[in-house]
Amino acid sequence: MRTLCLCLQRDAEPSVAENFLTFSPRVHYRAPGLVFMDITSTAKMFGGEHRLLDEALHVSREFFADATGAISDTPWGAQALAAEKPGTVSLPTRELTDLAAAPLSRLHQLEGLIAWRSNSEVEDIVDFFHMLGIHRLGEIRSFQVDAFRERWQETGGLIWKRLHGLDKQVISPLLPTEALKDYLNLDFPVSLLPFLLHCLEKSLARLMARLQGRGEFAQKVVLHLFCEYSDRVHLLELQPASPNRNLELFMKLLENKLGQVSLDNPIKQIEVDVIPCPEKTQQLSFFEPRVSDQDKLQQLVSVFNQARLTSGFLKPKDEILPEEAWEITAEFEASEPVEDEVEIEGQSFQIRPAYSMALAQAPRPSRLLKKPMRLTSHDIDRFQFLSEQPIERMEDGWWESSRGRDYFFALSPKGEFVWLFFDRIESQYYLHGYFD
Amino acid sequence: MSEKTLVNKQQRREELRRELSAQLVSPARVAPPPGLSTRWPKLDRYLLWQGLPKSALTLLVSEAGGATTLWQQSAGSVTKNGQWAAWIGDRQASFTPWSLRHRGVVLSRLLMVSPPSDEKQLLWAMQELMSLCLFELIGCDLGPLTLREHQLLKLKKLAMRYQTAVVFVSRQPRILKSSSYALVLHFLKEQVHVERALHRPTPHTFERRDLYADTLPLLATGRRALCG
Numbered sequence: 001m002r003t004l005c006l007c008l009q010r011d012a013e014p015s016v017a018e019n020f021l022t023f024s025p026r027v028h029y030r031a032p033g034l035v036f037m038d039i040t041s042t043a044k045m046f047g048g049e050h051r052l053l054d055e056a057l058h059v060s061r062e063f064f065a066d067a068t069g070a071i072s073d074t075p076w077g078a079q080a081l082a083a084e085k086p087g088t089v090s091l092p093t094r095e096l097t098d099l100a101a102a103p104l105s106r107l108h109q110l111e112g113l114i115a116w117r118s119n120s121e122v123e124d125i126v127d128f129f130h131m132l133g134i135h136r137l138g139e140i141r142s143f144q145v146d147a148f149r150e151r152w153q154e155t156g157g158l159i160w161k162r163l164h165g166l167d168k169q170v171i172s173p174l175l176p177t178e179a180l181k182d183y184l185n186l187d188f189p190v191s192l193l194p195f196l197l198h199c200l201e202k203s204l205a206r207l208m209a210r211l212q213g214r215g216e217f218a219q220k221v222v223l224h225l226f227c228e229y230s231d232r233v234h235l236l237e238l239q240p241a242s243p244n245r246n247l248e249l250f251m252k253l254l255e256n257k258l259g260q261v262s263l264d265n266p267i268k269q270i271e272v273d274v275i276p277c278p279e280k281t282q283q284l285s286f287f288e289p290r291v292s293d294q295d296k297l298q299q300l301v302s303v304f305n306q307a308r309l310t311s312g313f314l315k316p317k318d319e320i321l322p323e324e325a326w327e328i329t330a331e332f333e334a335s336e337p338v339e340d341e342v343e344i345e346g347q348s349f350q351i352r353p354a355y356s357m358a359l360a361q362a363p364r365p366s367r368l369l370k371k372p373m374r375l376t377s378h379d380i381d382r383f384q385f386l387s388e389q390p391i392e393r394m395e396d397g398w399w400e401s402s403r404g405r406d407y408f409f410a411l412s413p414k415g416e417f418v419w420l421f422f423d424r425i426e427s428q429y430y431l432h433g434y435f436d
Numbered sequence: 437m438s439e440k441t442l443v444n445k446q447q448r449r450e451e452l453r454r455e456l457s458a459q460l461v462s463p464a465r466v467a468p469p470p471g472l473s474t475r476w477p478k479l480d481r482y483l484l485w486q487g488l489p490k491s492a493l494t495l496l497v498s499e500a501g502g503a504t505t506l507w508q509q510s511a512g513s514v515t516k517n518g519q520w521a522a523w524i525g526d527r528q529a530s531f532t533p534w535s536l537r538h539r540g541v542v543l544s545r546l547l548m549v550s551p552p553s554d555e556k557q558l559l560w561a562m563q564e565l566m567s568l569c570l571f572e573l574i575g576c577d578l579g580p581l582t583l584r585e586h587q588l589l590k591l592k593k594l595a596m597r598y599q600t601a602v603v604f605v606s607r608q609p610r611i612l613k614s615s616s617y618a619l620v621l622h623f624l625k626e627q628v629h630v631e632r633a634l635h636r637p638t639p640h641t642f643e644r645r646d647l648y649a650d651t652l653p654l655l656a657t658g659r660r661a662l663c664g
Contacts, residue, residue: 293520293570296568296570297547297568297570300547300564300565300568303564304549304561304564307557307560307561308553309549309550309552309557309561310549310550311547311548311549311550312547312548313543313544313546313547313548314531314532314533314536314543314546314548315533315543316533316534322532326532326533328548328550332543332544334544360534362534364532364534364535364538365532365535366504366505366508366531366532366535366536366539367504367529367530367531367532368529368530368531368532369528369529370527370528370529370530414499414500414501414625415500415501415624415625415626416500416501417501433529433532434501434504434529435501435505435535436498436501436502436503436504436505
């Protein structure tokens with residue numbers, strides 16, 4: 001088994017292992033700050049073990065600047081090498097040779113997935129061999145297993161086995177079950193927006209890295225800001241137009257939301273919850289820019305939605321009344337052209353004419369009033385109608401809200417070219433749009 | 437003016453010409469500042485930018501209508517080139533997909549934004565749109581909102597920075613026609629007044645018949661289509 005060991009140099013939450021699920025499904029975290037990965041079958045996908053090690057170090061250094069790592073045949077061998085020669089990739093079956101010249105103190109790191117029962121026990125072993133004038137790991141391999149076992153019982157036997165490559169440790173697949181939550185306790189309560197954003201950025205970055213490892217997107221981020229006084233809690237919800245894990249977007253949404261929150265009562269504790277959903281995978285061309293126009297727009301739509309501004313693309317709808325015949329959608333959806341349908345069955349065919357085809361060419365105003373404006377008889381007298389007969393009649397089923405409309409073109413007193421209709425039930429004229 | 441002074445002036449001119457001849461170019465070779473065609477040839481020919489100015493603010497005062505058509509025509513040429521346009525609407529009326537299609541606007545390249553609640557939100561929305569470096573043309577129906585001088589100045593700076601053509605449409609004839617606008621057009625019943633256009637003699641007047649030139653045949657076609 002080929003094992004990568006990352007030494008993060010400080011203790012971390014066990015959930016940090018999720019960050020590395022992109023490198024292998026078999027990941028194990030052990031305190032203090034050690035991550036083990038079984039990369040036997042995944043190294044090829046990253047272009048070899050060296051490249052995989054580089055990428056894993058890059059990911060870990062985002063949060064742990066001093067992280068080191070090594071690859072070897074066994075978890076304990078990789079751990080010892082990460083401490084002795086950081087960045088080493090020991091060739092298969094060469095682990096014991098590579099460790100032979102390491103000082104005896106490396107016995108402390110020869111533990112792998114399970115830590116030594118007691119450090120003092122290992123220290124005794126190191127001291128004993130130093131007294132005999134033995135200072136290298138390779139030199140104690142010549143002792144018999146019984147000599148180890150008699151003097152240091154189980155630990156002695158385990159060390160002998162490991163020095164002869166006879167012990168076996170298996171890394172199990174990691175099933176991410178921990179909730180995507182982060183909790184921040186601020187030593188000094190914060191009432192300054194930039195500082196609060198700075199604190200939250202780290203927390204969100206950690207959660208987004210976990211999402212990346214889990215192959216998930218954030219559907220919603222819920223923040224509870226606990227104030228210092230009066231047990232006040234601010235609840236913020238960040239919901240992008242489409243699920244994603246773009247930290248920049250969430251920071252922007254957060255900044256806009258926090259801008260509306262009064263920070264007079266300083267924030268002492270913060271709880272961040274992420275509601276995940278499965279990631280949307282897409283195959284990109286090599287020549288396609290990684291940040292497309294659509295991604296930029298999606299971000300913008302999310303930011304606007306949060307500020308209660310609807311934004312998106314116009315999409316015609318299959319409705320008779322013009323004010324109901326279109327909507328705004330967050331993503332552009334192409335509408336199918338209205339065409340006659342020809343159905344062929346054996347020797348016969350049937351044409352189904354699309355009666356609304358001509359409507360696509362029908363004149364429609366450039367500005368349509370969201371609600372038709374009722375006109376008084378005095379208003380009507382001031383309009384100059386361009387035809388005596390209606391130019392278009394719209395009629396819906398009697399069971400619908402429509403009451404039959406006769407549309408006319410007219411010129412307003414100001415010279416505006418307008419679209420009017422006569423409601424045949426109410427016997428009333430309405431202004432409906434401008435050919436502006 | 438004495439003969440001696442005239443000779444001196446001519447000599448000086450000749451000297452300057454000799455000195456700067458390497459750096460001078462003919463007027464035909466001077467590229468105009470970038471603009472977006474309005475598809476109204478008379479107006480485009482008249483304006484320095486040969487259309488709506490990019491990296492600048494434009495105000496269309498639509499007293500008798502016509503501004504929306506002009507903006508939609510410009511958006512048509514922008515979106516047909518695969519570029520993006522955005523429109524911030526007003527509370528009363530909205531664009532319709534059919535009229536946009538008639539004017540050649542590619543709907544997949546036009547982002548519609550609902551009207552902002554106040555001037556502050558409008559400024560913020562404009563800033564967000566421009567900072568994306570995506571939109572060539574941003575239009576905004578001001579509705580009842582009025583922008584102050586310092587707000588216009590801020591938008592002008594943003595437009596210059598992100599090289600966007602920002603067009604405001606208003607139906608209030610008494611709106612502030614600030615010097616921050618590079619172009620101000622006033623749509624009256626029968627004419628369009630060019631009240632401000634950089635490096636052009638203003639005020640200037642156009643007959644507005646041309647602007648509706650494409651609308652009337654459209655109505656006729658529509659009527660024929662509906663009559664079957």
